[in-house]
Amino acid sequence: MTSSPTQALATAARAVAASKIYGSGDTEVRALDAIDVAFEEGRFTAIMGPSGSGKSTLMHCMAGLDTVTSGQVIIGDTDLTTLSEKDLTLLRRDNVGFVFQAYNLVPTLTAIENITLPMDLAGETGDTAWIDEVVGATGLSDRTKHRPNELSGGQQQRVAVARALAGRPQIIFADEPTGNVDSNTAAEILGFMRNAVTEMGQTIVMVTHDPVAASYADRVVFLVDGKIVDELADPTPQTIRDHMTRLGA
């Protein structure tokens, strides 16, 4: 994960002809329709698309929270479709970070305990210097002993991102991490994620509906009806809006 953006990039995760079908017969929903997509190491990718287009489904399937109906999902060198339930769990713990829209934290644990939760579950101490760095980057060093209900929504989300970062996973997925907060707080969280990619070389994939949020990313992928329909490199809010208008979303 030391590659610089100028080199040809290795792939952190990819989906190959991945389909996800819910229900059957008349009620069949094709949430993912033979999707092919790759996320390069050390890059920040945004995924956009209309409601119901399959964004969350893609995140869940790629993060090993759900399984695809057909096709493959690969993280690093590991094909998720071949893993047992237990190995999937261990993969999530050690190789993947995930940030949900809200309520990412365990209420009985303090902020720092939430951050080190995956390592604690693994029975490891983790890289303390790195964790200190991550905590420092969240700007919450003086609140690490607080419990989630003593933190604001934005602070909670930053703790959630810090948790995802703390174990230095191969890839972090974030499903509308700023969907529940005001624009200032969103800027804080997005800045933090951008930083993690630029400064720490993390790989992040983020779903968002907000062109401004998406503009923090290096690349935007557009999803409609479970298919990738377009993508955009080095986006700005304006170029994203233009694309969206064109796609009729």
Place this chain on the structure above:
Amino acid sequence: MFKLALRSLIDKKLRFALTTFVVVLGVMFVVGSFTLTDSLRSTFSGLARDIAQGTDLTVRVDQSFGGDFDRATVPEAVGEQVLGVEGVDRVQPELGALNVFIVDGEGNAIRPPGPPALGFSFNPGTFFITDGRQPAAPGEFATDTSTAAGNGLRIGETYEVNGPITAEPFELVGVFNFGAPDSHTGLGQTMAAFELDEAQRFFGMEDGYQAIGVLVSPGSEVSDVQDRLEAELGDDYRVITQEVDAAEQEEDFNQVVDIFNTILLVFAFIAVFVAAFIINNTFQIILGQRVREIGLWRAIGATPRQVSRSVITESAIVGVVATIIGIGLGLVLALVLRAILELIGFPLPPGPLTLQPRTVGLALLVGLGVTMISSIAPALRARKISPVAALAHDFRLDPTSLRRRVIAGGTVFAAGVVALAAGMTAGLDTTPTFVLLGIGAVLAFVGINTVSPAFARPAASALGRPVKSLFGMPGRLGRDNAARNPRRTASTAGALLIGLALMGLAAVVGESVKKTFVNIIENAVEADYFIRSAETGFGPPPGFPARLADEIEALDEIESVMRVQFAFGGLSVNGEPRDIVAADMAQADDHFDGQVSSGDMAAGDPLTALALHSDSAASLGVGVGDTLEATFPDNQTETLTVVAVYEDAAIYGNWLIDGALWDSHFNRNDLAFASARIAGLASAADEAELAALQDGSRAAIEGVLDRYPTVKVENQAEFRQAQESQLTALIRVIQVLIGLSFVIALIGIINTLSLSVFERIHEIGLLRSVGMTRKQLRRSIYWEALIVAVFGGLLGVTVGTVFGVATTLALPESFVQTVAVPWLDLAVFVLISAIAGLLAAILPAIRAGRMNILDAIAHE
């Protein structure tokens, strides 16, 4: 609102099922107890009618108190007198005796484990020969079909029969059905019947009969004959009709059934009480979970009244459904109990189970009442939920402030303790005492349960500390979740607490009684051997023939024998029947030291001497030298002189008379037990000689006992051990019965755990998404359950120990003198509750592990 309540029940099937199940158990216990005892009653009333049938009138000596077998006999001459009365066709003298054991072909006495072994004079009115003939000569006997068939007795064979005085061989000449010509009415009793004169001789009642049955000649009115007989015989005799006879018998039986009923009801009460805790708990949690939903109803216009009514309606539905199922299962329980009774030796004749309207009413009262009462508090809380609650994600019902809890709980607890203390010391009748103790226990438990949330959090944290540091994240989360909601933890633990506290109480009191007893035996026993019934079944052990003691006394190896007899209500002073012990007072000191504090047991005339335990002496205000007027069951009155006051009631009870006085008032001369001293022990030169004396005397006694297989001999150590293990067994039986409330508590834990897992569903999804394995998740739930259960266990054992010690101190000294705490037992109880907690966690843990992560995350 009814529709809403119904919907909410259907939506939450599991919750509904578990809550209902708890109520069902309570109802089941109540219905089972009443149905069984009602059936017992009807069985016994049938038996009473069978006993009374065959004669129109019965003549007995009028007895104001005392046991049936202690009643004075009707002299033979009275039979002649009765025959002379106009309208009397025939008389049927009746004779009966306890402790008549038939010895089977292999030399083993046939011993019904609970019901009595009875001897009779053959009564053609109620004994119907099915095979052979009725006994007509000395040396002959007949037995009932069930005893004969069950033990392979054959007509024509000769069997040894142990009677109340002696053992003799008799030839079996016939087999009969008791009660009806074609079916035997048996409750497990064994019956041996003899020809009338032979019975008189064998039972030692040569000069009379217990009763005289009268058959009225055709054409005469029974009531006219009754009047004439009463006029002829005077006030000393009672002449009763068959109906009255049956009714009196039935009443005797019912006293036994009532005791049985009370015991069952105590357990039903415990079950219902534990169930009430769990129901209340469940409704509280459910309400906590439905806050948003209720807030939404309020937002769209439901009034607080409608909201609380829907909560009440929900509980009413649970109550009704549970009552119906509970009644059904209660009938099944009655059948199971009946089977168990049969297994331990009380076969009841098959008959329909009696489900009386009263039982159904009680079931409704319990099932519906308990659920409704348990839902009042939640319903009142539901009213207070504001529409805003629907909007807040983490809205919580305001818990009652801990300060208020401690004050309120403390007050209730204190009231409970006062009631308990009053119940134990006020010396009321049985029923008010029980009611007072029951109310006291309920109040004390409710008080403890109200206060316990105040220390549930610190206690759970403290208990969980080692878990947290030793068992990683799952242990940590388990501890946190146990400490998270103190109210829930406390009331889950509360369900365990009740059972454990009662078990602990029984353990402490039992251990203290046992210790007291062991001390007494160690200090008071001077005799070398104890001869007593080998019976190990239920109820008071049967007596054995007095002749046996004579035979042992005649042995060269034996120095002396003390005979001990016992009668419930054996004499009456100031109009109150007293239980008495009769022994050879002259040598009492040599066998058992009763700790005489004044006077001398051996002093005075054995025919008028009375020794009293200090409690009785104090309550009557008498001392050595004072006299008392005492009436015996044979209606004779004597002036007795107090010759000694003693402190130790273990052997001599509260009232001790000499065997000579007993003999002059009781027909019955069977011994409760006897003790013997080895001859020449004092002059034994060395160990070897001592051992030889012991071995020789024992062999000699056993030689005598060969003919009496119902009797055994024990030395001091064996006697002590047997007494101890008998007490231990009794304590265990009580504890196991109380332990049944564990089953209910178990369901309570399952219920709360599932609900608390459900409450955390989002969090669990989250943990799984960041890499908690199923195993780790299950483990965290096990830890949570373990901590809650150990908390309940420790609390229960502590409460039980405190109450146990208090009870022990409050009990009369004649019963228990030392306080002993069985630490090991108490530790085992905590262990048992820990295991119960783990068992209860299995289902919720598996369900939590199987949960779909994304569904869980999506759940709010």
